[in-house]
Amino acid sequence: MKLKTLFEAKKPTISFEVFPPKKEYPIETIYDTIEALKDLAPDFISVTYGAGGSTQNHTIEIASRIKNHYKIESIAHLTCIAASRETLTKTIQALKDEGVENILALRGDIPESLKNQHFKPAFPHTADLIQELRKTDHFSIGGAAYPEGHVESQSRVSDIKYLKTKVDHGLDFLITQLFFDNQKFYAFKENLELLDIDVPVIAGIFPVVNLRQVHHVQALTGTRLPAKFQRILDRYQDKPEALREAGIAYAVNQIIDLLSSGIDGIHLYTMNQPRNTLAIMDPISTIRKTLTQG
Numbered sequence: 001m002k003l004k005t006l007f008e009a010k011k012p013t014i015s016f017e018v019f020p021p022k023k024e025y026p027i028e029t030i031y032d033t034i035e036a037l038k039d040l041a042p043d044f045i046s047v048t049y050g051a052g053g054s055t056q057n058h059t060i061e062i063a064s065r066i067k068n069h070y071k072i073e074s075i076a077h078l079t080c081i082a083a084s085r086e087t088l089t090k091t092i093q094a095l096k097d098e099g100v101e102n103i104l105a106l107r108g109d110i111p112e113s114l115k116n117q118h119f120k121p122a123f124p125h126t127a128d129l130i131q132e133l134r135k136t137d138h139f140s141i142g143g144a145a146y147p148e149g150h151v152e153s154q155s156r157v158s159d160i161k162y163l164k165t166k167v168d169h170g171l172d173f174l175i176t177q178l179f180f181d182n183q184k185f186y187a188f189k190e191n192l193e194l195l196d197i198d199v200p201v202i203a204g205i206f207p208v209v210n211l212r213q214v215h216h217v218q219a220l221t222g223t224r225l226p227a228k229f230q231r232i233l234d235r236y237q238d239k240p241e242a243l244r245e246a247g248i249a250y251a252v253n254q255i256i257d258l259l260s261s262g263i264d265g266i267h268l269y270t271m272n273q274p275r276n277t278l279a280i281m282d283p284i285s286t287i288r289k290t291l292t293q294g
């Protein structure tokens, strides 16, 4: 099913992100993860795409298996910055051949190996990729949104204007970058409304379960840590199980607040750790049922 159709029929949706295993691990390891996630009845699962190369074919294979074997709707991430027109055409065709109907269109981060050359990408921005994808009506297309602004953007204003351009080029929905402060998300949504951006906005929630992850995501996304989150880190940084428990409770609180606000959907970054995803979904199971029964 195209996600556009799903979002028209259901609110809120609950979905998960997984990534292809690193190349030193067998691809089968991801299927153990999906086997465990499937009992949580997600509305869809997204599969990330390595902008640099090595696991890209795995994205197609995993997205296909989620849809065709596990019978769960899937969405393949697809980045354009390092892709030639020819490679991109092949990838799009392969996704079509596998019956994958949903793509998260992304630019991707510029690979280090290309930064110092006179590199002229065929698709410099996601809007260019969306235009290419819109040559067929096979796909429902989503894009990324940044409640705190994209790390490279010159200003929040220019960032949101470019976001509008992406949506106007044919996005059906947005999935956000992780954030830890729901007020930032609500302020962002108000700005979208002012610009008449009215596609569903799915909130990306990242449960922090260890200190290493916090440093990694902060470096990658530039997200700010609210004081109450920082207190948790300060207090439990040397106590891994306590930090995990607090990180999960924090994510649960964020999700309950977002669901209560009438959000379109929650997308959980699972980090291929079903144990943590199960621990988050369990305390919201009645809320989830109540909301989807109307």
Ligand code: FAD
Pocket: 047, 048, 049, 050, 051, 052, 077, 078, 079, 104, 105, 106, 107, 108, 109, 110, 124, 125, 126, 127, 144, 145, 150, 151, 152, 153, 154, 158, 159, 160, 162, 166, 175, 176, 177, 178, 204
């Ligand atoms: P764009 O929308 O193109 O924007 C990138 C920057 O360029 C922004 O600062 C924007 O303001 C600016 N910009 C946009 N258009 C123009 C223009 N015409 N002129 C000048 N500036 C412009 N990365 C991966 O490699 N693989 C993944 O699977 C992946 N999944 C992701 C999933 C989600 C939900 C999110 C939020 C991010 C994901 N990323 C992934 C990271 C993403 O690729 C990076 O954040 C990347 O740097 C930006 O991608 P984008 O599609 O948002 O780019």
